[in-house]
Amino acid sequence: MNTPRAATPSGAAHGQHLLTQMLRVRRLEEKCVELYSAAKIRGFLHVYIGEEAVAAGIMATLDPEDAVVATYREHGHALLKGVSAGSILAEMYGFQQGCCRGRGGSMHLFDAATRFYGGNAIVAGGLPLAIGLALADKMAGRSRVTVCFFGEGAAAEGEFHESLNLAALWQLPVLFCCENNLYAMGTALSRSESQTDLAVKAAAYEIPAWPVDGMDVLAVEEAARRAVDAVRGGGGPHFLELRTYRFRAHSMYDPERYRDKAEVARWIERDPIDLLRATLEGAGRLSEAEWAKMQRDVDAEVSAAVEFAEAGSVEPVDELLRFVYSEIRSP
């Protein structure tokens, strides 16, 4: 599976690809919010709106056989790893056509075909999994990379520290992607951490780490490519602190008492989609017609996904006890 690594792609097509990817996540999640309000989706719903550059930039650097471990704010990661929008939405509908047959919902999207390992809703609980996936690759001599996404809130958990230490101690092929959106639900980083420079924490474990402007997808992609290449090349774990911001509430239940509207507005001025669009237009790499077509295509994908989900069906209740133990007993 060792293909020579390409340099960072450039040019109009690649820029437009990144813009499309961010737009796909944005439009899908805007639709999710709408469907939540219409009570089609229930449970917790955490949207990624504002943070799309992170997933889009990092996923652009991965091979299909690389693994991704994500959090409960993972619709975008799943979509960009290759899980279909239809199966994601059907999962949120609780239907058997969903990627987890309605057992996981918004917070627990999994997909074996694309090596997407959740959808983990215990903060920092996904990090040890990523360590193990990377350990398996290392022991088997495979050159795959495991990418682990988590929020800055995870840095206060013991599993964060245990995992960084293990990854460095065993020189495992894992890329830690810390999505620092400044708030762990309602608790600001400065209210929860004595050391707010997250790259410094990783550096304490001898892990190469650096901060990245998480609103600039091109910067994210460049940093990710550097890190992923190093990890794949046997350079051990790497850590990116992606400085980003969640434009919407933590979940659909969040009254947002902990941050002021002016702060949100300042960050929205740096909307990652607007930023890239302006860059591409400024460089003559995105015409008005191309932008219009991109939006039409993305809207069509989302509409098709909604149609797919709407046409779904509930799993019969007599299937309730399935998937507690494996149905095929041989390993």
Added chain:
Amino acid sequence: MKTTYREAMRDAIREALTRDDRVFLMGEDVGLYGGSFAVSLGLLEEFGPERIRDTPLSESGFVGAGIGAALGGMRPIVEIMTVNFSLLALDQIMNNAASILHMSGGQFNVPLVIRMTTGAGRQLAAQHSHSLEGWYAHIPGLRILTPATLADARGMLWTALEDPDPVLIFEHGSLYNVAGEIADDAGAVDITSAAIRRPGNAVSLITYGGSLPTVLEAAEQLAGEGIDAEVLDLRTLRPLDTPAILATVAKTHRAVVVDEGWRSGSISAEVSARITESSFYDLDAPVGRVCSAEVPLPYAKHLELAALPSVVRVVEAAREAVGSHG
């Protein structure tokens, strides 16, 4: 051939490492130190540090790494030093190992084996002595094994490794030095059924793990009094072999459950409830229970012994069951 529980377990690990190159052992001091209970002594020299992998004191980290490695195609054996320390990894065991198959709609199974020492009797006080296998047996998605005999110490591991789902093996610390004979060709055993360790007609003594020797001794004493007790070793606490429990009760009409766990909310409570639910009209006496006293276990020898199921308490409970008339 002659062996001990510890050697049988070591032979089982050695066999697994030899038969399947996806298998590796990981845990605190399993390598250079030789295992905190010397189970893995010598295996580092034989299999090297990749496969006999010492870990830092990061229970959640290395148990989670075991889950991830299992998802990644390996067959890890994770050793946790004692059941009390496993609480540091409870998040990984419950929220990930036990749940991922279900959350993923059947896509990702976790073929992981976790071994740990359980139980009291060695004056190790309240942070090294508890019997929490009954807690773990509460969790759907896990398989809970409690090898009590040399043959099970030798044979349960391979079957557990062949299982596609997470299996927890609880090794009672007082059993490691038990010596005896096993067949020269002793190997894999089933991990689904309970076993009659002593047939009898008068009362069923239902137990598992470290309490089995206590219960067998009590049964011998009862035999001297003319009470012919049947001893059922549960072997597997989840899923419970309910038919075997109901069958022995149907035969003797009296049952005493012996469990080193605390009484409230224990596996003994579950066994008792199943008997009551399904065999109520078979019973000639109320179901009796012998459990640990509900204290964090004390250090002082006499206090610790007083807290635990003993031959005397089992004999008394059996006499009481037999003395009752329905």
